[in-house]
Amino acid sequence: MDIALEPDLHAFRDMVRAFLAEHLTEELRRAAERATSVFIDPAISLPWQRILHARGWTAPDWPERFGGPGWSEIERYVFAAECVAAGAPNLAPMGLKMVAPVIMHYGSPDQQAHYLPRILSGEDYWCQGFSEPGAGSDLGRLQLRAVRDGADYVLNGSKIWTTHAHFANRMFCLVRTSNEGKPQAGISFLLLDMQSPGIGVEPIRTLAGEHELNQVFFDDVRVPVANRLGEENDGWSVAKHLLTFERGGKYAPALMGQLRRLRGHDVPDPVIRARLGREAVTLRALQALEMKAMRGLGGGAALYASALKLLGTEAAQRIDTLACEIAGPAAWSEADGQTPASLAVAVPRYLNGRAATIYAGSNEIQRDLIARQILG
Numbered sequence: 011m012d013i014a015l016e017p018d019l020h021a022f023r024d025m026v027r028a029f030l031a032e033h034l035t036e037e038l039r040r041a042a043e044r045a046t047s048v049f050i051d052p053a054i055s056l057p058w059q060r061i062l063h064a065r066g067w068t069a070p071d072w073p074e075r076f077g078g079p080g081w082s083e084i085e086r087y088v089f090a091a092e093c094v095a096a097g098a099p100n101l102a103p104m105g106l107k108m109v110a111p112v113i114m115h116y117g118s119p120d121q122q123a124h125y126l127p128r129i130l131s132g133e134d135y136w137c138q139g140f141s142e143p144g145a146g147s148d149l150g151r152l153q154l155r156a157v158r159d160g161a162d163y164v165l166n167g168s169k170i171w172t173t174h175a176h177f178a179n180r181m182f183c184l185v186r187t188s189n190e191g192k193p194q195a196g197i198s199f200l201l202l203d204m205q206s207p208g209i210g211v212e213p214i215r216t217l218a219g220e221h222e223l224n225q226v227f228f229d230d231v232r233v234p235v236a237n238r239l240g241e242e243n244d245g246w247s248v249a250k251h252l253l254t255f256e257r258g259g260k261y262a263p264a265l266m267g268q269l270r271r272l273r274g275h276d277v278p279d280p281v282i283r284a285r286l287g288r289e290a291v292t293l294r295a296l297q298a299l300e301m302k303a304m305r306g307l308g309g310g311a312a313l314y315a316s317a318l319k320l321l322g323t324e325a326a327q328r329i330d331t332l333a334c335e336i337a338g339p340a341a342w343s344e345a346d347g348q349t350p351a352s353l354a355v356a357v358p359r360y361l362n363g364r365a366a367t368i369y370a371g372s373n374e375i376q377r378d379l380i381a382r383q384i385l386g
């Protein structure tokens with residue numbers, strides 16, 4: 011972590027370091043080092059989640075009453091940075107960082123009591139059912155139909171690009187419950203069980219040859235009305251709230267860790283060394299912005315979320331490119347066992363990282379949102 015800490019944070023940092031030194035196994039650390047995506051395989055992320063859960067540290071950002079540790083913003087930042095520095099795996103964001111905040115905000119007490127502890131422990135693994143073959147950037151046009159039948163909705167249609175749907179036992183899903191008025195006004199937000207009869211999950215292979223994405227088909231799938239979050243036809247408000255959490259976040263600690271590893275290699279080319287130096291400066295600025303956003307300085311959570319998504323994902327792609335250039339022919343040498351992991355997975359990581367400027371709302375759309383919010 012490169013920020014200067016106030017003296018009273020040293021004890022907190024040391025406590026986190028001691029915990030990581032004791033509990034982060036070499037096996038988990040090595041698996042995380044070879045991961046090519048921010049979405050880490052649950053075979054790696056869930057064991058680490060269970061270790062954190064036993065200490066009460068799974069969800070640093072959650073309020074204490076729902077099971078968060080009650081840390082200040084800066085303590086959360088220190089924790090995230092120390093986890094990265096130690097090489098801990100990412101936890102899956104779909105439950106902890108995306109659907110949990112909206113369950114806290116829009117959920118009934120029963121929904122909160124049911125879902126939140128299962129998200130914390132990792133018992134439930136979530137996927138996000140927003141995009142459809144005909145609705146991505148223009149999400150308001152989604153067509154997955156949900157028709158009321160007694161105490162259930164009956165769902166027909168399809169979701170696409172659904173990350174980790176093949177692992178998930180739960181999906182949060184946007185469905186069309188009305189065709190009246192503006193397209194956004196006929197959408198509802200459902201929490202559903204992936205084991206429900208009528209759900210089919212088909213893999214989509216990425217450019218890097220990995221199975222991370224899926225298309226999910228719904229054929230007369232029954233979902234209890236009680237599983238709706240928020241009011242019928244008000245799912246757009248829930249989704250907008252959720253997207254703020256999906257887009258914002260802490261990019262700088264992980265990128266600083268990646269850059270530090272690259273700068274540890276012998277880099278004879280002065281131009282590449284200069285580009286590494288420039289990224290180090292860029293990341294300092296990103297870190298300052300992230301800390302400002304966390305403290306709510308200047309307001310505008312959605313504006314910060316869009317800006318951080320843009321700056322974080324574009325810096326990540328530049329750093330992935332540098333990794334490939336530094337690695338040269340070793341950039342896809344998974345099998346040789348000689349090349350350091352930060353270089354051996356450079357090409358698959360680069361290919362996977364191309365998606366970062368597309369998912370969570372493409373960067374063109376983020377630029378549009380920023381322009382609209384600033385220019386009115």
Ligand SMILES: Cc1cc2nc3c(=O)[nH]c(=O)nc-3n(C[C@H](O)[C@H](O)[C@H](O)COP(=O)(O)OP(=O)(O)OC[C@H]3O[C@@H](n4cnc5c(N)ncnc54)[C@H](O)[C@@H]3O)c2cc1C
Pocket residue numbers: 137138139140141142145146147148170171172173174223365368369370371372373374375378
């Ligand atoms: C790796 C990956 C994981 C994903 N995971 C999930 C997931 O788990 N759940 C989920 O629901 N979705 C997921 N998505 C889908 C993602 O949210 C969409 O791909 C994204 O919103 C873009 O939609 P689209 O692919 O339909 O592209 P389109 O909307 O068709 O856009 C195509 C191009 O046109 C540009 N464009 C479109 N409209 C405008 C405009 N108004 N102004 C300027 N440019 C515009 C876009 O920026 C893009 O470059 C994932 C995508 C990827 C790549």
